[in-house]
Amino acid sequence: MAAEFEIEAKIEELLQNDLQGFRCPVCRHSEFAVLDEMGSSLRTNLMHYESDDPVAKQRTRLISMACTNCGHIEQFAEEPLRRRAIAAIGVPV
Ligand SMILES: [Zn+2]
Secondary structure, X not given: OEOHHHHHHHHHHHHHHHOOOOOOOOOOOOOEEEOOXXXXXXXXXXXXXXXXXXXXXXXXXXXXXXXXXXXXXXXXXXXXXXXXXXXXXXXXX
């Protein structure tokens, strides 16, 4: 059984591994700043609305990164990474 902080650390590890060799699709730079800190209450969320209702019905938590050269932003949905992290280290307590 893993604690939440262990899952968050594993998510960061998985993302770093997935991004090895990744380059910005705009300028080909290889360094990115992570804009969403795991465990923080300030996170990027993709909000989902019905077309005739201004109240959000669902959200997708994102991990956003900005290219440190041109500012291009890449975003990843956290949930698939969370599932992989839990599969790798166990269910949260
Ligand atoms: Zn760039």
